[in-house]
Amino acid sequence: MDIYMRDESLLMLRQQVGKANPSSTYNSWVRGSITSNNSPSYPTDRCRFFDKHGFVLVESFSSPDEVQSMKSHMQHLVNSQWNPSESTHVFRTDDKQIEAQGRSDYFLDSANKTHFFAEKDAMKNGELKSKYKSNKIAALNKAGHGMHTTPGPFQSYAQSDKVVNLLTELGWTDPVVPQSMYIFKQAKIGGEVTSHQDSSFLYTTPRQTCIGLWLALDDATLKNGCLWVRPGSHKEPVRRQFVRNSKHFGDSLVYDDDNGDSAEPQMIFKQLNAGETAPWDGKVPGNSLDYQSSALYENGFMPLPCKAGDLLAFTGELDHLSLPNYSNQARHTFQLHCVEGERAGIKWSKENWLQYPPGEPFMRLYS
């Protein structure tokens, strides 16, 4: 699918949004039912598209200079901070996810730092394959989960007016940033990200408030693993939550304490909503692009190829995934995940894997 075909699909979705009715009650995904005539400019067309379909595309959100500064900064971080000869950790979202992330202090400790995770196919016998030793960055799957916590291009972007204004436009009233990540999706070895809902990992109470801001740093195409979304799925409940395992941590859920068992995995998936599942959770179908694409279309997913600098904003309940990179071109992206903060009456779940040290708050975007 090229961008033209994507635009045809987006046009069809836009037609379903209909006309704004300024005097009626409006149903915002994040705020619930509100009377829209209190604020004449709300909701914008973009916001109504987002609320109806669960995502919105914002073209040219970042300039070529901003994109380049993020890519150069990541290259610098990899050169100066990643030492694969000390230890190498793999990131994966397939049926080995619990084995890879669910038993790793390096993963848990990445909450407010920049840690580096390799592609499984860049490794042999627990070490980087020799061809990656002189080009470490080409072996990486992702970096996470606190790039925004230190000064530099990632933090400047997170705090930029354009990010804050977009979140305001989409209805967030006290956005905070629990996590950021940089996905490399390397040429040929870049693995799939299986279908998931982000709120499974960034769960809030009493309602879900997670929004993903997915920024393309390279052109993202069908062949190099663009994002696929299932429009409208954000109206469905969260089906599973990736939680800290009380069998491992004991009652504190944070420290290994006396009533925990260190042989148990640190994190597990807990089924929610009476064990409801979807056939695509944690999966991508088949193993060729043609087969996978047609199976995904059949299940209501659509691909969203993007140009470098384009942004996709989507809700935490929207089903999304990316297929493996079948091309010779890497597909880098930078993601921010935001949720509503306590001033909006929202609490971060104590069961979430990602927890900051006591007394350290998430970055708040409104002062």
Ligand SMILES: O=C(O)CCC(=O)C(=O)O
């Ligand atoms: O970029 C990808 O491949 C997947 C990204 C994703 O799942 C996310 O941003 O939540």
